[in-house]
Structures are given as C-alpha cells and as structure tokens.
Amino acid sequence: MSESAVFPSLRRRFWRPVILAPLTILFCLVVLVIIGSFLAAGFATPANLLTLVSLSAYLGIAAIGETIVMLTGGIDLSIAWTITASSIVFTGVTQGDPSRLWLGLIAALGTALAAGLVNGIGVAKLRISPIVMTLGMNNVMQGFTLIYSQGTPSGTATEAIKTIATGWVGPIPIIVLVWFAFAVVVSIGLHATRGGRYLYSVGESPTVSNLSGINNDRVLILAYTLCGLSAGITGVLFTGFSTMSYLGMGDQFVLPAIAAVVLGGTSIFGGRGSYVGTLIAAIFLTILTTVLSIVNIAIGYRSIIYGLVIIAAILLYRVYARDEE
Amino acid sequence: MRRWLSAQGRQGVIGAVAIFAVLFLVNVYLKGGHFSPFDLRTLCMNVLPLVCVSLGQYFVVLVNGIDLSLGPVMSVAGSVAAITFGWSTPLAIVLALGVGLVAGLINAVLVASLRLPPILATLATMSVFQGVALVLLPSPGGEVPGELTATLTQGGWDLLPVPLLLLLAVTLVTGWVMSTPFGLNLRAIGGDMLAARSSGVRVQFVSFGAYIIAAVLAALGGLYLAIATASGSPTIGDSFILLSIAAVVLGGVSIGGGKGAPLGVVMGALILAIIGRLLYFAELSSFYQSLINGLILIGVVGIESGRRLLVGVWSERNR
Numbered sequence: 001m002s003e004s005a006v007f008p009s010l011r012r013r014f015w016r017p018v019i020l021a022p023l024t025i026l027f028c029l030v031v032l033v034i035i036g037s038f039l040a041a042g043f044a045t046p047a048n049l050l051t052l053v054s055l056s057a058y059l060g061i062a063a064i065g066e067t068i069v070m071l072t073g074g075i076d077l078s079i080a081w082t083i084t085a086s087s088i089v090f091t092g093v094t095q096g097d098p099s100r101l102w103l104g105l106i107a108a109l110g111t112a113l114a115a116g117l118v119n120g121i122g123v124a125k126l127r128i129s130p131i132v133m134t135l136g137m138n139n140v141m142q143g144f145t146l147i148y149s150q151g152t153p154s155g156t157a158t159e160a161i162k163t164i165a166t167g168w169v170g171p172i173p174i175i176v177l178v179w180f181a182f183a184v185v186v187s188i189g190l191h192a193t194r195g196g197r198y199l200y201s202v203g204e205s206p207t208v209s210n211l212s213g214i215n216n217d218r219v220l221i222l223a224y225t226l227c228g229l230s231a232g233i234t235g236v237l238f239t240g241f242s243t244m245s246y247l248g249m250g251d252q253f254v255l256p257a258i259a260a261v262v263l264g265g266t267s268i269f270g271g272r273g274s275y276v277g278t279l280i281a282a283i284f285l286t287i288l289t290t291v292l293s294i295v296n297i298a299i300g301y302r303s304i305i306y307g308l309v310i311i312a313a314i315l316l317y318r319v320y321a322r323d324e325e
Numbered sequence: 326m327r328r329w330l331s332a333q334g335r336q337g338v339i340g341a342v343a344i345f346a347v348l349f350l351v352n353v354y355l356k357g358g359h360f361s362p363f364d365l366r367t368l369c370m371n372v373l374p375l376v377c378v379s380l381g382q383y384f385v386v387l388v389n390g391i392d393l394s395l396g397p398v399m400s401v402a403g404s405v406a407a408i409t410f411g412w413s414t415p416l417a418i419v420l421a422l423g424v425g426l427v428a429g430l431i432n433a434v435l436v437a438s439l440r441l442p443p444i445l446a447t448l449a450t451m452s453v454f455q456g457v458a459l460v461l462l463p464s465p466g467g468e469v470p471g472e473l474t475a476t477l478t479q480g481g482w483d484l485l486p487v488p489l490l491l492l493l494a495v496t497l498v499t500g501w502v503m504s505t506p507f508g509l510n511l512r513a514i515g516g517d518m519l520a521a522r523s524s525g526v527r528v529q530f531v532s533f534g535a536y537i538i539a540a541v542l543a544a545l546g547g548l549y550l551a552i553a554t555a556s557g558s559p560t561i562g563d564s565f566i567l568l569s570i571a572a573v574v575l576g577g578v579s580i581g582g583g584k585g586a587p588l589g590v591v592m593g594a595l596i597l598a599i600i601g602r603l604l605y606f607a608e609l610s611s612f613y614q615s616l617i618n619g620l621i622l623i624g625v626v627g628i629e630s631g632r633r634l635l636v637g638v639w640s641e642r643n644r
Contacts, residue, residue, distance in 0.1 A: 143616020
C-alpha cells in the first residue's frame, strides 16, 4: 500500500510548499510584467517576453543541476568556474572551426562531468561537507582554467552554437525550445523514474533510504555528476550567446541559480521540490533584473533588492510548510 | 602544558601547525635561507584581515552555521571607514565596527531568531551587503589618514611589528572568549544542540552572540584592510568569503560544528597567506594559487575523513 493511501492529509501537507511556491512566484512574475508594461512601451509584447525567457534559459539550465543536488540536501558552489572552464575549453578546442564542434563539445562537457564526478565522490565516499567540497572544487576549476588558458581565453563559439543561442524557429527562440525540452526530460526523470524517487528519498532521509536498500552513495555521485554536466551545457550555450569565452563568466550564475531553486519551492534540506518551480523562478529573477535596469536603479540597489527577495521568499514559504511541524 | 597540548591535538591544531611549519621552511629555503624582520612584518600585514574574518567565521561554524556574508561585511566596514576618516578618525573606527554590529544583528535575527537555514540567510544578506557597499562607495577611493596607515603597518619594533601585535591580540582575545562559559556553550551547541539545550544552555542567545561576534571581527578585518591599503573598496571583501571558510577548515575546525580552536584557524589563515608567497618565490605563475588552495582544502578534509572512515572500518572489524 502506498504511503499516500495511508496518510493522505500528511502527504498533501508535505507537498503543499512545492505547489504553492511556484504559484506564488508565477503571481509575482505576472505582477512584474504588468509593472514592466507601464514602465516601457512594448515590454509586454510576446516577442519581448520571449526574448526575456530566452535570456533566462542559461540561468534555468544551470539551475537544473543545482535543483538535483539541492533535492539530495546538498549544494554545489562550484558551478561558477565549471561553467567558465567548459566554455573556455570549448572555444580553446574548436577555435570557431565547425569541423571541431564535436571534439569541442566532448572536451568541454567532459571537463564539467569530471568536476561533478569528483564532487560526488568527495561528498558521498569521503563524506566531505558539500559546501567545503564544492568550494574547493571551484578553486580547483579556477586554477585549471587559468593554467589552461594562461589567463587569456582564445577562440570563439562555432556557428552552430551561436545559432542555437540566438536563432529563432518561426516565432520562438531556439534556446527556449532547447531549455523546455531539458525541462520536460528533467521533470519526467524526477517524478516518473526510479532514479528520481531515489533522489527524493536520499534527500528526505538518508538513513531510511539506506535501510530500504538504496545505494545512497551512488545516488549522490550521480546527482553531483549531473550538476557538473548541466553547468557544462550552460557554459557551452552561454559561449554561443556571448560569441566568446572570458574569465569569470560563470560567477554571475551561482547566487541566482541557488536563489531560483529556493524561490521555486525546493527545500534546502532536500527531499522536496520540483524543477518546474525552479524554471518559473529563473524567469522571474531574469525579468526582475531587467525591470530594475529599465528603471535605471544603480547596481548596488539591485543587489540589495535581490537579497531581500530571497529573504522574503524563504520567510513566506515557511508559512506554507508550517502545519506539518 | 601536556594537557594543553593534547587538547590542541584533539582540536586539529597540531596538523595545521605542522603544515604551516613545513610551508614556512620551504618559503625560507626558496628565499635563500633568511627571514628578515621585513618579511615578518609583510606576512603579518597580509594575513591580518584574513585572520580576523576567519576567526569570525570560526564562531559561526562552531555553532553549526556558516556565514557567507562576512566578506561583504568587510567591504562595507572598509568603505564606511574610508568615507568617514575625513571627518574624524575615532568616529570612523566606531562607525566601521558599528557596521559589523548591525550586520551581525541582522544575520543573528535571521538565523538564530527566525531560524532560517544559515547558508540561505547569509547568501541573501551577502547580496544585500554587497549592494550596500556599492551604494556607499561606487568605486574604490576615500581617504585614510597617512599617519594611521604608517603606525598600523610600519610601526613597532623589528621583532615585534604592530601588525604582529595586532595579530597576537586578536588571537589571544578570541582564545580568552573560548575559555569563558560563553565559549563552552558555543562548543556545546555545535556538538549536540538538543543535549546543550536540555543541559540549560540558552541556545538562541548564544548563537545570536556568535553571529554578532563574527560580523564585528569581519568588520575589524575590513577596517584594517582599508587602513593598510589607504583606501576603501566596495568589492574587496568578496574574495574573503571562500578564503575565510577555507582557513577555518584548514585549521582543523569541522563544518559539523563543535570542534576546533582559534589557534588552528590562525594557522589556517597563515597557510593560505604563505602559499601565495611560496608561489611567488618559486617563480610559479599566480594562476596556480587557486588550484593549490583548492587542492589543499579538499586534501586536508579528505585525508581527515578518510582517516576517520578507516578507523571506523578497523574498529568495526575488531569488535
């Protein structure tokens, strides 16, 4: 007999924040778009909104891995330099030459996968705290990138990647299609496969999941490896957007990615959340940044507002989850 | 003495001292076998801000928390000092430390009173403080009285320069705090919060204090950094976010809370500072700095957990 049949009300309460949080963010998103349309003519046109969604794609894809890792109760702070490393390796290997596209992809994603795998092994096998492990890995990737590029990244993105990042199919940006395809795959993976259920179970209670025969270590290693992969994909795609690679290009993703996961209703303690929530929150954060820059608010105030939004969201979500205590 | 030593060993200090000693000797060897008073002064000057913020981080880690906002607190404190030194020196110092007090209070309310997860709450305040620093001082600048800079960097004697005196003072004061009942309570909370609570420790009050002390120490580090560099910078603290955690971990403090001594943290900061100098004297590119920092961080923690795992396996087999 399934758990939900025994404790239907418990089950519903448990999932309440996961459903209410994305709805809240969606509501804020709509309000933001309405505000934006008053501030700038043509803000709420479909074409402009789709452009904004396409700008959110990089953050959204980077946040895929962060969602998976945070569902296990961990955190990955190494995506900053994993994104940069994969981008710089990609341009370094391809040098803009289309015939070397696959070689470049393999090298870039391989680098990112390796970083994620080592993170996973450190967290699962050596029991290093995720914060320390991924902080250390971030430094390692930074050093690797600096040594590999000798401080000056070379090469450009290939045409194919540039097309994916900036092209349109009819009325829709290609990158949005790519992102939504990833979102569908990830959501099916999380909610309808055995691996996904293991992920939630490890996050909710490592002891219980271990006792029920799940190999916790393997699940954790897989989670961090997937996070590395999603950072690598972000790096390659973002290279297409900016047409080249540069040092520190990944730094802008870490805080927003974690913020998107949390705003999307995923619990930092693991075991509860969804990628759909993260996706909506990624669009919200990108549009928030855009609206703040339309009204010409200095970058310092933007940073303050960003922090306040995160605090407000976690305080609000706690109200949603309160009944279960 | 022996008891003190064994206590330090349990706290993981001896390992940190050993690593530092080896790196220090290599450093002296690479410099052609001498270590001048000038080197001593420079080392202390370079490491002092990191020591302050890492000791702050130590208090938070002790109570099972983490504070990602301490780096930006340094930026805000340094910026405020650089702006207000023009009016009056004591006022600037008070205001800079006041920044720490207010920032610590905000973190403490969020984490200790409202019980938000420390990593999220301080990630948010990190963003807020970064913003505040940029609003106050959009680009590096401000002014610092020249004589203050001269005293705090060039003052003192050859073997006892002012930076070393300050370093010793900060270390001794934190060591003293840890020996008070308050320090014992800090350890108790980090060790086992429920046990601490049931034995009468005022958990909320003590964690509250930890976050405030942390931010005030970070502000002190930011203030010294502004004085030593004779200017304020709104982003100068950002690199200290990771470094302070690294120093704490290198010093043998466990992120799980409860364990570790201030002396170890100081050693952790010294290790990080001396790696930079080593690379310089070994004529290696500074590109290697972050790689080596990362490897040492993972290595130290990995070896420690590997050892614990092995001991676990071994004792299980012999049961």
